Amino acid sequence: MTVQIDSQGRLRHLLTLDGLPRPVLEGLLDRAQAIIDDGGRSARGRLAGQAVCTLFFEPSTRTRLSFQRAAQRLGADVLGFDASTSSTTKGETAADTLRTIEAMDVRGFVVRDRAEGAAAALAAIAAPGTAIINAGDGRSAHPTQGLLDMLSLRQAKGHDFSGLKVLVVGDVRHSRVARSDLHALRILGAGEVRLCGPESLLPAPAEMQGTPFAHDLDEAIEGVDVVMMLRLQRERMVEGLVESLEAYHRRYGLTAARLRRAAPGAVVLHPGPMNRGVEIDDEVADGPQSLVLQQVANGVPVRMAVLEALLSATGSASPAPGS
Template sequence: MTTDLQIDSSGKLRHLITLDGLGHDRISDLLDRAVELRQHFAEAGQRPQLLAGRTIINLFFETSTRTRCSFELAARRLGATVLNFDISRSSTSKGESLEDTVATLEAMQADAFIVRHRENGTPARLAACTRKAAILNAGDGNHAHPTQGLLDALTIRDRHADFSRLKVTICGDIRHSRVARSDIHVLSALGARDIRLCGPKTLLPVASEFPHLRIFEDFDEAISGCDVVIMLRLQRERMVEALIGDEAEYFSRYGLDSTRLGRAADNAMVMHPGPINRGIEIAEDVADGRQSVILDQVANGIPVRMAALSSLLGG
């Protein structure tokens, strides 16, 4: 089990592959640590070198400038040495297995690998074969993106201390979204009262995957009275695959504009993991409006990733 793989015999977090099964207390501890680090950096002139002498390697088999930069900034602010591994020129492009590549780098005293891969299970596969190095999942397939889930939870917690009172709507391509799954896991662990999933039928998960959640095809119904609206990025290949109609049709049914936002609770939070497709998932005035916390999510990514790295590496 992935959860067993993540926790060592002493009960310490060994890897961060998924939020599923981590539980309320462990997730809350990570969020508390992120708040402490965020506060320290806001107040102190000198940065805590918690990871001085440690080496962290970014292994991104999928491009993601935002996530990679966020992890790199987090590691450097804690004093770590960071190597961005060039996949296109690596031995994996010459036929070497990913496990052998990681073993070679670990032999060079790498302490942690941040892994992003299009295939589900790749970070867990690597976690099973490393000797001492920690594995942090920066997104695998449609399986999980745990630090995105944590930063989303922190952004919500900054405004709503009691998750049990929250109604949250997640809208968009949920079937293919690792962000949606990590958000569902973290919101459930923290006790969110009502989590609603919404999207076109072709982009919704099968009901049996999340039997405890309500699933909607009508966004106006799903957003009614909710406290948090999480919009997901729509990949244009879904149109090519004929899973949905064109952009205008999608926006008319599932785009978040000010009129639709008015159906939510007063001052409902608007969230999006980015990058945003303006005018497809979300209207310009809503993305930049007073209820949007999208840039707060980006900012919270750094202390959350600092918390994850320092927790795994004992800093």
Template sequence: MTHATLRHLLSLADLSASELDRLLQRAQSLRERALGAPLPEAPLAGKTVVNLFFEPSTRTRSSFELAAKRLGATVLNFDMANSSTRKGETLADTLYTLEAMGADVFVVRHGTDGVVAQLASICAPRSRLVNAGDGRSHHPTQGLLDMLTIRQHKGQDFSTLSVALIGDIRHSRVARSDLRALRLLNTGEIRIAAPESLLPESSVQEGCRLCTSADEAVEGADVVMTLRLQRERMEEGLVTSLEAYFRDWGITPERLALAKPDAIVMHPGPMNRGVEIADAVADGPQSVIREQVSNGVAVRMAVLEALA
């Protein structure tokens, strides 16, 4: 993958293992600069990056903005609440309008599956699109930053690792991107565990060991990744109570003790403390959750640089 051949980043399924590896290597090399060290060059000077976020976001939007600015780009944060989409303007027309103003890269988050790919199919030849999360389908840069975090603690050879994903996998675009990345990196064992109502379709489970309990998933694991319980699922009756969910599926110190002594704990955020994860684990010595956030800036720098 040369910079010239990566036009959009819509899904990690679009990348080969070597392309994924190169993005991770570049992100690692950018990490010090991502956290504030001055850049000797500005590879995105003269470029305009637009953050088109149609869903709330703290980590993803902020890190894309920081990444673009640290690469020298001009950044426009699109305010959906005060935009013409409230007047009925289509997403396509919003894209065309911003392209006409000279925007180059569009970072798009939307609640509907496939929207970013649709925009990529109609954009101008010079435009570049990054999927910052669509529906429950894809969140490729989150998948990249999660893999970078694992590599920093466990090395580049994933073939000996046992990685457990626990929680609301059915509705999680993060889980889908992480599972794609873990397969690309030839992970030794990928475990998934969730209440039956929150398990994904069989195609998402491919290549994974389905565990019937959180304890089974955590036991002997190198990496324990818990996912946000989307509380609207309570209204759908998919979870009986938050207390019962925490008892059966939450990552507590006692449950974490079943993992390897040097296991790391991950969460894509935002966290529901006392639901998916106990305070003592989230803030404990095995947690790398804040490192995931830091790595988000470096990964998004690597992606924007490769696109632009």
């Protein structure tokens, strides 16, 4: 049992995909696909009478709106939290903010914060029955993005990842999305995963857990089935980590010519927001191999599946083996 998994092997919180039992991860993906397949009918009203708070201390468009839409489709009341106009500007701590909103009979919290470990810290003090979902903490984890990326890959390439060659390109060092995707790909048994980017934007070797990395994108992209592009996260960088945006694009930008080096039928993912002309060209981002908008669309059913599993009395995520 961990802080994420209760004694019956079911989800209590979703903080990271690292170490999540494969049946639980696959159960969430299966449920999200079922919601898509039945047009959401089986999920309608599942959280009626419950309230979900989007507790965001950092800007967001896709994740915040996706969670709000997911909660609404489940029938929950949605409380939007704006840090810029909240009591946090007066010095209230995140812990006191959580306890205050819990006292209003809110039990679902979707948390985004610049600080790594922020969601886990709130999970550690949450009242029994309260569920914390990590919507991105620093560069540590973004588990629902990892889930929606895996669902998008399933839809494009099938459930068996053992033959897939996956390339993750760009600012891996600062990317919580990359970490969650790498965790999920390992759990699901991806055949080969490669990293590519400047030395300054790759994590320490120990953190890569043996994942091979390259600095030449033209070589690294040869024959891969999946290209996961990452946003250049200038807001998390110190100056000088890249020579210039133009130089970065020349070496690591995904162009149509580079994509032709990948395997036939290769697909392209990007978590957004995209820096067009920096890490990805318009022709690729808007092209037939791009899954970018499919990723966005999948965010709603994935987050519905997570909210349902955590807050419904009959949550559908599979228990861990032996529970």
